[in-house]
Amino acid sequence: MVVADLVRGVRVDAGLSVRALADAAGVAASTVHRIERGELQPTVDTLRRIVEAAGMRLHIDAHPDYSASMVGLARSIVSDIPAGDRTEPVRKAAELAHRFRGADPDIRRRMITATPPATGDQRWDAFLAALAEWLAVQKDLSVPAWAHHDSRYLRRGWWVTSMPSMRAWEYAGSPVSFQSHGVYLHRDSLTNI
Secondary structure, three states: OOHHHHHHHHHHHHOOOHHHHHHHHOOOHHHHHHHHOOOOOOOHHHHHHHHHHOOOOOOOOOOOOOOOOHHHHHHHHHHHHHHOOOHHHHHHHHHHHHHHHHOOHHHHHHHHHOOOOOOOOHHHHHHHHHHHHHHHHHOOOOOOHHHHOHHHOOOOOEEOOOOHHHHHHHHHHOOHHHHHOOEEOOOHHHHOO
């Protein structure tokens, strides 16, 4: 939810005018007005005061999201590895790629820049680097430095599919970014969601 909508919503729900809410929160009426118009981003403390003045409690929650960034995807893959199912991490990567393509440039940069934690499986670590490189190249962004670390390349090729009959198709459709990391996965697996 956008902060402007949140503040306007709590004020309207409480039946307060801008001035009444501002007075109760101990802020200037112009501050509340500018927040509601999206011209000012309040601190968390100011937002809390405004929300509490409207008789509500501000609750901020953070939870892992595999489609938010490469860090989130890596954390999720760590929990997927024990099941041995390769399709779930690929599905999650496709969702991240979809979100990446629709994001603005600043969000795209944040999605791939931070170094994801090691998954405990070098194949998936290489997969993450290949994905970050592929996404960066598609949007003319700098490839993050972590994607070029030696630990993110495989010495032997790895087909993500466990079906030998699909390997030729996977190889033929693997983006160069994936091939250079030693990972073979058809681009359609990451674009058809």
